[in-house]
Amino acid sequence: MKESILKTEKLVKIYGEASGDSSTTAVDGVNLEINKGEFLAIMGPSGSGKTTLLHLLGGIDKPTSGEVFINGEPISEMNGDELAVFRRKELGLVFQEFNLLDSLTVRENILIPMILEKKPIEEMEKKVKELATLFGITNILDKYTYHVSGGQMQRTAVSRALVNKPSILLADEPTGNLDSKSSTTIMECFEKVVEELQTTVLVVTHDVFAASYCKKVIFIKDGGIHSSIVRKGDRKQFLNQIMDNLAVLGGRVHDI
Numbered sequence: 001m002k003e004s005i006l007k008t009e010k011l012v013k014i015y016g017e018a019s020g021d022s023s024t025t026a027v028d029g030v031n032l033e034i035n036k037g038e039f040l041a042i043m044g045p046s047g048s049g050k051t052t053l054l055h056l057l058g059g060i061d062k063p064t065s066g067e068v069f070i071n072g073e074p075i076s077e078m079n080g081d082e083l084a085v086f087r088r089k090e091l092g093l094v095f096q097e098f099n100l101l102d103s104l105t106v107r108e109n110i111l112i113p114m115i116l117e118k119k120p121i122e123e124m125e126k127k128v129k130e131l132a133t134l135f136g137i138t139n140i141l142d143k144y145t146y147h148v149s150g151g152q153m154q155r156t157a158v159s160r161a162l163v164n165k166p167s168i169l170l171a172d173e174p175t176g177n178l179d180s181k182s183s184t185t186i187m188e189c190f191e192k193v194v195e196e197l198q199t200t201v202l203v204v205t206h207d208v209f210a211a212s213y214c215k216k217v218i219f220i221k222d223g224g225i226h227s228s229i230v231r232k233g234d235r236k237q238f239l240n241q242i243m244d245n246l247a248v249l250g251g252r253v254h255d256i
């Protein structure tokens with residue numbers, strides 16, 4: 001049976017409503033359901049509302065109306081502290097800019113969320129070893145982040161996002177600052193996250209190549225869900241299918 005991890009009901013985000021200036025409806029009544037083990041991408045033209053939607057799903061921003069449920073829990077009913085704890089346990093977040101602390105080593109960066117959860121030291125060491133092995137970064141664990149490559153930084157960020165075994169990993173343009181080789185490595189890491197750790201992954205991306213690694217792509221336009229496609233054949237066929245759907249969406253290719 002399908003297990004719902006994340007669900008939204010009539011999610012709306014309007015910017016600028018209170019200021020009296022002209023307002024922008026960035027997310028316009030989105031109903032979305034993501035089940036356990038899904039690996040999906042959200043794509044759409046520039047300004048279509050992708051990042052805003054991801055911020056609402058991750059509790060980083062509050063909706064104007066509607067609700068986000070994570071494991072059946074409505075996140076709008078949580079106060080700031082409750083939401084912070086809930087996010088630390090249930091959500092893993094990965095950003096384009098990596099957001100690592102450069103005064104810490106790779107190992108220390110990965111440990112931060114577990115330290116905040118006051119996990120026993122043996123458990124922390126075991127988890128870091130497990131994730132570093134899975135993502136091929138054991139040899140850089142004691143390096144400072146400014147001494148490692150962009151691809152290694154992003155694999156560190158993915159490890160940090162996973163240490164507390166979240167229900168879902170949300171990634172905003174995770175390949176945006178990476179060359180094509182590192183982008184491939186990161187998308188292969190996400191495949192492992194889904195297949196070996198059974199963690200659900202949602203990626204917001206402009207990158208057709210990155211999206212082609214996913215099993216499903218949801219296209220958004222003007223803040224609403226326009227269409228979605230599911231991967232049936234190989235990755236190259238899916239990449240072509242994604243390109244065709246983006247062409248239908250409109251917007252110039254370099255805007256996507």
Ligand SMILES: Nc1ncnc2c1ncn2[C@@H]1O[C@H](COP(=O)(O)OP(=O)(O)OP(=O)(O)O)[C@@H](O)[C@H]1O
Nearest residue numbers: 015016024026044045046047048049050051052053
């Ligand atoms: N803080 C804000 N205040 C006012 N308007 C905003 C704000 N953030 C986003 N918007 C507007 O909301 C709409 C959606 O923006 P959003 O950044 O979510 O789109 P996006 O699809 O992620 O774009 P891109 O692909 O260019 O990053 C745009 O019209 C944008 O100008």
